[in-house]
Amino acid sequence: FVAEGVVVHNSTIVSVMWLPWTWLTRPAYRAIFASYDDKLVHRDAQKTLDIIQSGWYQDLIPATFGPSKSEKWSLKGDAVGYYKTTETGERLSTTVKGAATGFRGDAVVVDDALKAADARSPLALETNIEWWDKTMSSRINDEETSAYVIIGQRLHENDLPGHILRRDDEEKDNPDWRPYTK
Secondary structure (H helix, E strand, O other): OEEOOEEOOHHHHHHHHHHHHHHOOOOOOEEEEEEOOHHHHHHHHHHHHHHHHOHHHHHHHHHHOHHHOOOOOOEEOOOOOEEEEOOOOEEEEEEOOOOOOOOOEOEEEEEOOOOHHHOOOHHHHHHHHHHHHHOHHHOEOOOOOOEEEEEOOOOOOOOHHHHHHHHHHHOOOOOOOOOOOO
């Protein structure tokens, strides 16, 4: 994407800008963001926090949310890895090896689940898929309305996107399977 001569990547749009945009009208929205590296996930969480705490963003809140409520929402705390709105919205930032049990989201976003250098490691690929299948795939709030978002370059045929594509194909005749959208 290009905006006024500045290139904006999918990671920036989803992992940084999506939650502040959503919170303007849905401040109770909950999201879990994950990456292979805590520095990456915390970098994006800090950028999101910077947007939310900016004066121009704070001025937007009463313009979109305030008229329907007696006061505008705000943040509870400002820890980079986890923060909440006063309207029960939250952002959890974790890693593939980090904890997410006990948390649920209206969105589960995985941005670069696998480090490129690990793409040739069968153990790393298997661990990544196991993390998805046993931890993250059950973290959504509502099967009908919640979203899974996976961002990243294809690194190997057995990486997380490859796993999901195969599952979609294997489960295509299963009426209970909810396919991913590409």
